[in-house]
Amino acid sequence: MFRRFTKFTISVLCVSMVASAVHARDTCAAVDFLAIDLSSVEGIDLVEAALMLAYPSLVIVDGSVHFENGTRLPIGVDRGLLASDRLQNPTVREQFSQKYPLEFDLSEREKPWMDPGRARNDAFFRNLYFATKEDAAQTLEQVTYQDRAAFKVTRRECVAEQ
Structure with missing residues (x-):
């Protein structure tokens, strides 16, 4: 019970952070994600925090993404698959298994299978955007x-x- 309450509290915190970055759901403005102070998300699941900061319509409760259309999708676990295998049917969490380089140095991208964002959970994006x-x-x-x-x-x- 306490764990569920804690996760709910964390979700509320993430929602409030999103609300400050994007004032209202129907009012959009460019967000400099590199400038957002993430010190208040300490102890929060980083994948859940990233999802809520990046996608204003999402609500995360008990390890699942809740979409506006009523669909609920588990975030899942990182199964430790090889990058080539992860492309087949990644969990939402596995979409975040490789870090995007924030600098303009693209030398990391020269490594085999180093392609952040390539692993995509189809159900996640169809529910988030369009079917x-x-x-x-x-x-x-x-x-x-x-x-x-x-x-x-x-x-x-x-x-x-x-």
């Missing part, structure tokens, strides 16, 4: 980058503002 191409198309917005390139990206999860 069909048609659903995605309805939310596209044109974004211009440095007045040189234009892209169409979704408004969902504040992607267009990033």
Whole structure:
């Protein structure tokens, strides 16, 4: 019981951190994730904290992701699979098994199978974003980058503002 209460309290803390970074669900603004003070997340599961900071609509309770559509998906465990095997059917947690390099040095990417973000849990992204191409198309917005390139990206999860 105490563990469940603690996890709920941690989830509430993460939600409040997200709320301060993205003021309201319908109001999006670019977030500098490197500037967010993470000192208050000490003792919190880092995968759960990362999910809640990155995706404003998510709620994490008892080790499961709860989506707006009512779906519940366990975060799961890192099974210690080889990177090549992890691509087949990763858990949500295994999506975070490789760290993104934060510097502009890409030498780490030269190592075999070093491709952060490549392992993707299909159910996670279909529930978070869209199950069909048609659903995605309805939310596209044109974004211009440095007045040189234009892209169409979704408004969902504040992607267009990033």
